């Protein structure tokens with residue numbers, strides 16, 4: 320099946336990203352906790368992968384063996400993934416309002432045992448790329464090179480295991496693996512440049528034998544173009560360093576609320592309302 | 600009804616807050632203390648120490664294994680490193696580093712795990728430390744402490760800085776009732792009897808101490824007199840106190856916010872079977888992972904309530 324022919328226009332994808340952003344804000348504010356800003360920085364990437372024709376999936380048959388895989392390794396940004404999954408038909412959009420509530424499969428971090436379509440249980444940072452690598456190797460044994468996309472945080476890149484996975488993916492020339500580093504410049508306790516500066520990512524990852532592109536990760540055209548290039552490369556693993564902003568899409572509202580780049584905190588109902596109005 | 604209401608406890612703060620405040624205060628008196636953080640100092644509350652003593656604090660980023668081995672290196676230079684992260688990430692992610700850089704070489708490292716148990720709530724099971732006590736207890740030479748309120752946490756913080764050798768101090772996220780007074784005694788390895796009774800003994804620690812006191816109040820209304828022990832030190836466990844409880848009350852309930860295996864329940868069972876075998880019932884989170892939800896709803900759903908302790912007490916007590 321050629322996914323390319325189904326690729327929507329950039330404008331259509333931007334509209335979809337706006338829908339996802341609205342869901343992210345609404346569900347985290349309703350939950351009263353969560354990580355909206357971490358979800359917002361990755362929204363273009365998640366939107367393009369799910370709706371840009373890059374991920375081969377069937378929401379009516381989530382366990383279909385030859386599907387592509389998407390892993391939100393920075394599990395706290397799962398509201399972006401839940402929003403995409405709801406729009407993709409994995410579960411009703413109304414269920415998004417159950418985020419983080421007792422009994423809901425939409426847990427605070429992704430849980431494969433609770434929700435069909437989640438490919439990896441994450442939330443302890445640093446493990447998603449290794450899991451994705453294992454899935455890519457498993458698919459290769461089974462004779463189909465399903466693509467595996469893994470989204471990681473720039474703070475998460477401090478985990479040594481990430482670099483172990485980068486080395487191993489090169490060893491096995493896993494051309495079906497694509498890592499996206501959501502380089503939003505912040506982690507939990509502050510700016511990544513203060514806590515642990517690993518930039519520039521591109522030459523470091525490249526030196527392990529990967530193909531690496533650095534783009535503006537909040538620009539839909541650049542995201543789509545980078546994904547196109549990445550899926551076209553099949554002889555080695557690919558990485559996209561997505562330079563983003565934490566809270567992208569509602570930054571003026573966050574600035575006005577006086578709490579720029581905050582981490583792990585839902586917006587108050589009042590700020591959320593302003594944010595939704597700002598998104599339009 | 601909130602935890603501590605039935606037993607008339609007054610509300611208190613979170614143990615992680617008390618730890619952060621105590622550590623900052625003690626920084627002056629203990630110049631060898633250094634803090635090693637893995638990008639969660641604002642959650643574990645080591646942030647206050649880091650602000651007060653910036654030259655004695657290291658934030659290594661999201662890299663728990665590295666964090667723990669760095670602490671081992673600092674300790675071998677005579678420093679007293681306090682390494683804090685979420686209980687789950689510290690014990691589970693860096694277990695071999697704790698083994699090879701801390702307990703095997705017997706380094707003077709203080710490991711502090713916040714966000715223990717299921718009462719962290721909405722963030723869900725990946726963030727809940729429910730295996731941490733078992734992992735910590737399994738390491739030779741490790742002292743394991745689970746304080747139940749702010750006052751005992753502050754005292755525990757001071758005590759562990761004075762004690763030589765590896766320690767694991769387990770902290771919680773939510774506010775918990777106040778159990779102790781400022782002048783109450785806290786000695787590592789010695790249980791505190793909070794209530795006397797002769798029909799059975801409830802042995803608890805952490806958040807479950809207040810729940811145990813609630814259960815004891817309920818049991819007393821039913822004509823059952825329960826002794827309550829705060830077993831804040833899981834390892835080394837206060838074997839004489841456990842043996843006395845077994846001998847004098849003939850039945851024991853162990854209540855802890857931890858999985859069923861390897862925690863306080865296991866430690867008490869070993870002590871009881873070695874000294875005075877009597878029936879024991881266990882109240883814990885069972886052999887499962889919990890889920891996301893509000894803390895009170897989770898405690899109810901996963902059986903960490905005074906009602907469950909009462910049931911356990913009735914099932915186990917000698918007739």
Ligand SMILES: Cc1ncc(C[n+]2csc(CCOP(=O)(O)OP(=O)(O)O)c2C)c(N)n1
Nearest residue numbers: 357442443444472473474475505506507638
């Ligand atoms: C192993 C581990 N250590 C610590 C945490 C706590 N934690 C949750 S999010 C976060 C910061 C993540 O920063 P980054 O990877 O840059 O993601 P962002 O939120 O900026 O997208 C931290 C330290 C965790 N979830 N897992």
Ligand SMILES: [Mg+2]
Nearest residue numbers: 473474505506
């Ligand atoms: Mg970041």
